[in-house]
Amino acid sequence: MKLWGGRFREEENKLMEDFNSSLQVDKRLYSEDIKGSIAHVNMLVKCELLTQSEGESIRKSLLSILEDIENGTLLIEGDFEDIHSFVEATLTERIGETAKKLHTARSRNDQVALDIRLYAKNKALEVIEHIEDLQHSLEQKAKANNVIMPGYTHLQRAQVVTLKHHLMAYFSMLDRDRKRIHNAIEMMNESPLGCGALAGTTHTIDREMTAEELGFSKPMNNFLDGVSDRDYLLELMSGFSIIMMHVSRLSEELILWSSQEFKFISIDDAYSTGSSIMPQKKNPDAAELIRGKTGRVYGSLTSLLTTMKGLPLAYNKDMQEDKEPFFDALDTVLSCLEIMSKMISTMKVNTENMKKAVKYGFLNxxxxxxxxxxxxxxxxxxxxxxxxxxxxxxxxxxxxxxxxxxxxxxxxxxxxxxxxxxxxxxxxxxxxxxxxxxx
The missing domain is CATH 1.10.40.30 (Fumarase/aspartase (C-terminal domain))
Known part of the structure; x- marks a missing residue:
């Protein structure tokens, strides 16, 4: 099912159809798409653009689609252009002609803008939870290891510090990261629903109602900006990049400290790997992967910045390319924060080697x-x-x-x-x- 086609004389080429489809990328937005549609339906009923019975029929069927997707009885697959057409086609199969009224006073432009904004906001809160988990691991390991160690500049022993103080430096960095993500959530907490394709709608609708129902502070002021804004993704990805820079620096130190030359710490076996040829090896691969994946997150940010830099207002199909780099950066930062938290909480500290390094480093x-x-x-x-x-x-x-x-x-x-x-x-x-x- 296509959500367009009336003005076309010929069918879309299959190659173009596949090229144009984003279903395999944006299918993770199914929950946000359905919740946004339910809020839209509630508003249409209130504004008498749908009858009570029509609204109830659509609402119940959308909830059943959500339930079926989540319990695995409905698979998101098939020749659909995107998650929006999949949901609407499934709705049409279940309730017939009434489903075609769902899209009244709405465009896919404000629909997708709403979906990704809702998803980004929810996932940003999850990132904050992961940051706080890592902060907790650092704080607990720091409190248990208030032991002296060399502080370094230029990777040369400089002055005496404590491991507690050193680890808490990363706690402070992560605290700034947490605040940055909170700020990004606050900045993005406006609803684009009702902006239409770019110029709103001639129907009398209630944008404040949908904004409130979906948990936004207010509707977006400008329709053109509402459908074409992706600053919030860029801001989050910038925050993700800084987070990754911080955990990459920590990874570098764990890699150095776990080497035979330092022997300050031992990374738990659960977060290390071995060598296929050298039996004695215990490699800090978790830390190395975090360090390596940092460039991947940087690349995602650069990709979206480059996509957006030359786009005229309002929506352009280029913007379909916003999701893949964002999703990849999000998934990467979540997994890296989780792995780092577990690696810190399980690592062992060799206090005697740290003391020896202080003694013969002329740190006084x-x-x-x-x-x-x-x-x-x-x-x-x-x-x-x-x-x-x-x-x-x-x-x-x-x-x-x-x-x-x-x-x-x-x-x-x-x-x-x-x-x-x-x-x-x-x-x-x-x-x-x-x-x-x-x-």
């Missing part, structure tokens, strides 16, 4: 410089003095805190016994300047 060198500053030495001079101490430590294979007082005084006579307390790693963390590292 900055505090030695600060100590000298407290004795009246200019910071630039203190910086140079401590550089000499580090060279001496490298030559003697000792950490700074294990040098004797005589060795330290030979570099600078201002150094006294109180230096050892000043540069003790736990004391460093307890100082007010870094008290947040313990929170």
């Amino acid at each position: 060198a900055t505090e030695v410089a600060d100590y000298l500053v407290s004795k009246g030495v200019a910071f630039r001079d203190a910086h140079s003095i401590v550089g000499s101490i580090v060279i001496y430590c490298e030559d003697t294979n000792k950490p700074i805190e294990e040098l004797t007082l005589d060795e330290l005084k030979s570099v600078n006579p201002l150094i006294d016994e109180d230096l050892y307390d000043f540069i003790d790693y736990q004391n460093i963390l307890n100082k007010g300047i870094k008290v947040n590292l313990l929170k």
